Amino acid sequence: xxxxxxxxxxxxxxxxxxxxxxxxxxxxxxxxxxxxxxxxxxxxxxxxxxxxxxxxxxxxxxxxxxxxxxxxxxxxxxxxxxxxxxxxxxxxxxxxxxxxxxxxxxxxxxxxxxxxxxxxxxxxxxxxxxxxxxxxxxxxxxxxxxxxxxxxxxxxxxxxxxxxxxxxxxxxxxxxxxxxxxxxxxxxxxxxxxxxxxxxxxxxxxxxxxxxxxxxxxxxxxxxxxxxxxxxxxxxxxxxxxxxxxxxxxxxxxxxxxxxxxxxxxxxxxxxxxxxxxxxxxxxxxxxxxxxxxxx
Amino acid sequence: xxxxxxxxxxxxxxxxxxxxxxxxxxxxxxxxxxxxxxxxxxxxxxxxxxxxxxxxxxxxxxxxxxxxxxxxxxxxxxxxxxxxxxxxxxxxxxxxxxxxxxxxxxxxxxxxxxxxxxxxxxxxxxxxxxxxxxxxxxxxxxxxxxxxxxxxxxxxxxxxxxxxxxxxxxxxxxxxxxxxxxxxxxxxxxxxxxxxxxxxxxxxxxxxxxxxxxxxxxxxxxxxxxxxxxxxxxxxxxxxxxxxxxxxxxxxxxxxxxxxxxxxxxxxxxxxxxxxxxxxxxxxxxxxxxxxxxxxxxxxxxxxxxxxxxxxxxxxxxxxxxxxxxxxxxxxxxxxxxxxxxxxxxxxxxxxxxxxxxx
Numbered sequence: 001x002x003x004x005x006x007x008x009x010x011x012x013x014x015x016x017x018x019x020x021x022x023x024x025x026x027x028x029x030x031x032x033x034x035x036x037x038x039x040x041x042x043x044x045x046x047x048x049x050x051x052x053x054x055x056x057x058x059x060x061x062x063x064x065x066x067x068x069x070x071x072x073x074x075x076x077x078x079x080x081x082x083x084x085x086x087x088x089x090x091x092x093x094x095x096x097x098x099x100x101x102x103x104x105x106x107x108x109x110x111x112x113x114x115x116x117x118x119x120x121x122x123x124x125x126x127x128x129x130x131x132x133x134x135x136x137x138x139x140x141x142x143x144x145x146x147x148x149x150x151x152x153x154x155x156x157x158x159x160x161x162x163x164x165x166x167x168x169x170x171x172x173x174x175x176x177x178x179x180x181x182x183x184x185x186x187x188x189x190x191x192x193x194x195x196x197x198x199x200x201x202x203x204x205x206x207x208x209x210x211x212x213x214x215x216x217x218x219x220x221x222x223x224x225x226x227x228x229x230x231x232x233x234x235x236x237x238x239x240x241x242x243x244x245x246x247x248x249x250x251x252x253x254x255x256x257x258x259x260x261x262x263x264x265x266x267x268x269x270x271x272x273x274x275x276x277x278x279x280x281x282x283x284x285x286x287x288x289x290x291x292x293x294x295x296x
Numbered sequence: 297x298x299x300x301x302x303x304x305x306x307x308x309x310x311x312x313x314x315x316x317x318x319x320x321x322x323x324x325x326x327x328x329x330x331x332x333x334x335x336x337x338x339x340x341x342x343x344x345x346x347x348x349x350x351x352x353x354x355x356x357x358x359x360x361x362x363x364x365x366x367x368x369x370x371x372x373x374x375x376x377x378x379x380x381x382x383x384x385x386x387x388x389x390x391x392x393x394x395x396x397x398x399x400x401x402x403x404x405x406x407x408x409x410x411x412x413x414x415x416x417x418x419x420x421x422x423x424x425x426x427x428x429x430x431x432x433x434x435x436x437x438x439x440x441x442x443x444x445x446x447x448x449x450x451x452x453x454x455x456x457x458x459x460x461x462x463x464x465x466x467x468x469x470x471x472x473x474x475x476x477x478x479x480x481x482x483x484x485x486x487x488x489x490x491x492x493x494x495x496x497x498x499x500x501x502x503x504x505x506x507x508x509x510x511x512x513x514x515x516x517x518x519x520x521x522x523x524x525x526x527x528x529x530x531x532x533x534x535x536x537x538x539x540x541x542x543x544x545x546x547x548x549x550x551x552x553x554x555x556x557x558x559x560x561x562x563x564x565x566x567x568x569x570x571x572x573x574x575x576x577x578x579x580x581x582x583x584x585x586x587x588x589x590x591x592x593x594x595x596x597x598x599x600x601x602x603x604x605x606x607x608x609x610x611x612x613x614x615x616x617x618x619x620x621x622x623x624x625x626x627x628x629x630x631x632x633x634x635x636x637x638x639x640x641x642x643x644x645x646x647x648x649x650x651x652x653x654x655x
Contacts, residue, residue, distance in 0.1 A: 035381045036381055036382065037361040037381055076655045140520055243508060245653045259648075260641060260642055260645045261355065
């Protein structure tokens with residue numbers, strides 16, 4: 001019985017906070033647009049009993065899914081989001097790994113303090129931190145003033161409102177999600193393993209690739225997913241820092257929902273985005289499971 | 297006696313449950329905040345004041361229902377569609393004794409969105425036009441730059457030069473496409489696909505030189521000197537002008553409604569059909585309709601209002617500025633925009649995405 005309760009709690013959580021909202025979105029994705037409150041139909045009419053239910057299901061259709069295949073905008077937006085998310089994840093790893101490595105190698109008494117420094121930015125609102133980047137990256141912004149001041153450039157760089165600004169925003173925002181899991185993995189590492197590798201004739205670089213990297217793998221994978229998944233559907237960073245030509249699925253979704261008032265098509269876009277996201281999550285879970293099996 | 301007690305009980309209950317709070321959802325930077333305190337002091341009603349910066353966000357809340365707001369401020373064409381979706385309750389004119397202050401010329405124009413003005417009162421109105429950084433534009437295009445003509449932003453030769461100092465456009469297809477059609481000599485309200493295709497071609501020609509489409513960032517960008525031209529709303533550009541003056545950063549901003557004709561828009565106050573406290577909403581509307589209150593709001597935000605009686609309380613900077621209160625000839629030249637039907641809306645949004653992202 002106790003075991004059952006223990007399992008039931010996370011499943012209940014998933015059911016209430018994931019499955020129910022998702023099913024509502026799926027239901028809207030099979031509906032059609034209508035100028036009313038709410039702006040879609042059909043509405044389930046229970047007053048007519050079973051006939052009402054039948055009529056309701058008869059009116060649901062696949063039209064919105066067919067519509068998405070008819071316009072290349074959606075596929076281009078998915079692909080462009082994938083590209084931006086992949087590149088941003090790569091750079092976050094590039095910046096995050098050395099930080100995590102340095103933290104794990106730092107003296108024991110320094111670590112809580114370093115950890116604090118990583119977490120500290122979260123105490124300021126995410127939106128304000130992204131806004132701050134507008135001030136830094138603008139044509140008249142601090143970065144350009146600095147570079148002009150020390151004579152590195154002659155004319156201000158255009159960074160704000162380009163994809164470069166989006167990458168900077170994503171790397172900055174999601175860096176802690178990359179650093180923390182890698183740090184957790186590296187911290188557990190036994191330094192004597194490296195000594196053994198060197199005793200057996202490895203150079204420092206070889207020891208890094210043969211010992212440190214495989215041990216950090218689970219942390220790297222976890223970090224990459226924690227960065228990749230939210231940046232794929234990211235809306236705030238591209239709309240504040242990106243240019244008007246930054247095409248991301250989050251913006252397309254916004255436009256369907258707000259400009260076209262077409263909740264059914266917006267829901268369809270969201271359902272497909274979720275399917276794209278669920279595949280890496282399943283792969284990740286499998287990987288974790290394998291890891292646990294080999295560890296156990 | 298019992299009856300009186302009961303009456304007392306019901307009135308206290310009524311004031312506790314219905315007259316304590318009014319929730320207003322208005323555009324950002326769109327009122328003198330002293331008015332909010334004044335309202336609370338005069339009426340004893342708690343005012344909860346939230347802001348938005350796009351009609352789309354407001355409309356989605358209205359169409360989702362149960363927004364919890366008592367007063368909202370959609371623009372005319374959005375109002376019209378929301379009225380047909382059944383989102384608003386008709387106004388009770390008996391509760392709005394100050395409605396006599398309204399300006400008949402504006403009411404005649406708003407009636408095309410809200411027949412007989414049954415659901416809404418005009419809050420502010422303005423035009424969509426050209427904001428320029430005078431010095432920078434003169435530097436790029438020379439002293440005789442067409443800063444009061446759409447030629448400034450729709451002629452690729454001008455735009456190519458201007459792109460060096462930065463151009464922002466409103467991220468609002470329902471304002472930019474009519475302007476493009478108007479520039480081409482077409483009916484700004486045209487839903488004809490050939491005309492729209494011509495507008496697309498025109499916009500595509502200048503697209504490479506537009507740095508960003510956004511509906512509020514241009515205020516700061518103009519005031520800081522980050523950009524030199526914005527196609528935006530009159531009052532926002534005038535606010536940028538004042539911010540630059542205050543900052544004393546040497547930036548001089550000017551606003552002009554294009555001589556080819558400009559879009560005239562109306563922000564209307566209305567009461568959602570499911571407003572929790574419609575009585576307090578009427579109290580708020582009546583407060584806003586007061587000539588001195590409305591004048592205070594206009595004196596602060598630099599937008600014209602639809603309140604004739606308020607005009608004697610307006611400062612010279614507002615009533616005397618033809619960028620805010622256009623002269624009769626310009627007023628004649630302004631056009632209005634009806635909402636697109638949902639099929640045309642989809643074409644327009646798709647076209648807009650194509651213009652913005654090239655896809």
